[in-house]
Amino acid sequence: MRWLVVPVALFVAACSQPSVGTEESADGRDPAAVVAALRPLDPCALIGGGERLGPHRCTADGAFTGDALRVDIGVWDDPATPVTGERLDLAGSLGLRRKFDDSCVVDLPAGADLVIRFTYQGSSAGTACTEVTEAATAAVTALADPPRVAAPHLDACTALTRSGADLGDLAVRFSEVQHGLDLCQARADVEGGWETRYSVQLLDGDVRPGGATVAGAAVEVRETGDSCEYTWSVQPGVLLRLSAPDCAETETLATTLVPIAADPADAVEPQHPITLPAAG
Numbered sequence: 001m002r003w004l005v006v007p008v009a010l011f012v013a014a015c016s017q018p019s020v021g022t023e024e025s026a027d028g029r030d031p032a033a034v035v036a037a038l039r040p041l042d043p044c045a046l047i048g049g050g051e052r053l054g055p056h057r058c059t060a061d062g063a064f065t066g067d068a069l070r071v072d073i074g075v076w077d078d079p080a081t082p083v084t085g086e087r088l089d090l091a092g093s094l095g096l097r098r099k100f101d102d103s104c105v106v107d108l109p110a111g112a113d114l115v116i117r118f119t120y121q122g123s124s125a126g127t128a129c130t131e132v133t134e135a136a137t138a139a140v141t142a143l144a145d146p147p148r149v150a151a152p153h154l155d156a157c158t159a160l161t162r163s164g165a166d167l168g169d170l171a172v173r174f175s176e177v178q179h180g181l182d183l184c185q186a187r188a189d190v191e192g193g194w195e196t197r198y199s200v201q202l203l204d205g206d207v208r209p210g211g212a213t214v215a216g217a218a219v220e221v222r223e224t225g226d227s228c229e230y231t232w233s234v235q236p237g238v239l240l241r242l243s244a245p246d247c248a249e250t251e252t253l254a255t256t257l258v259p260i261a262a263d264p265a266d267a268v269e270p271q272h273p274i275t276l277p278a279a280g
Contacts, residue, residue, distance in 0.1 A: 095108055154265075156174065156200040
């Protein structure tokens with residue numbers, strides 16, 4: 001899949017793409033510890049209930065008809081073009097708020113260039129900002145004793161690195177718009193922007209019957225012009241979608257990944273507190 005660098009609200013295509021690794025970020029937090037803290041969070045519990053879109057995404061009805069509140073856990077904030085906005089003190093945690101025509105976004109930075117993103121789509125920016133700020137503030141309070149899911153969550157970048165793909169000098173990182181820890185891309189610089197060579201996405205759903213079988217798992221196969229996707233169930237109600245340049249390679253990677261995709265991630269002491277303080 002190829003993307004060009006174009007300015008769009010809530011989207012920044014990355015010119016500088018640091019790899020997922022273990023070096024400390026500019027805020028001094030260990031990326032592995034930050035991911036370990038974010039991975040088990042229950043997204044719907046953070047916003048008081050709703051419809052789960054993936055292990056780290058949830059959407060709920062807003063305060064008025066047609067409005068919607070969404071949370072994405074672990075969205076990447078490109079340090080080359082960091083999010084700017086109104087700085088807020090939300091119960092002692094740093095919040096960054098941006099207002100658009102009919103929506104408002106509040107990010108809770110967790111460190112290591114990852115944020116918990118709250119987006120409210122409403123009939124007016126004023127209403128949207130009031131509602132999303134209240135939601136983010138309530139989430140900060142909840143994060144003092146974090147709501148966690150019973151089953152260990154996966155994260156997409158751990159899965160991608162386990163697949164055996166030749167990531168070489170590719171930039172491996174989470175999504176910078178939505179999806180958060182549910183989407184990991186291995187990108188290569190190309191003229192005018194970048195292209196995705198490999199990706200893993202986690203989403204809610206079930207595999208449709210009638211597909212292939214790989215390493216004992218029922219797999220849906222979808223081929224596009226420049227990639228091939230294999231999708232299978234990794235936990236009850238959770239799908240993993242693996243994409244590579246062609247179906248032969250995707251099948252090879254899936255054969256490696258299917259038996260181990262749901263294994264717990266390496267034990268790392270989670271970052272605490274989860275969010276960055278407002279002061280500093």
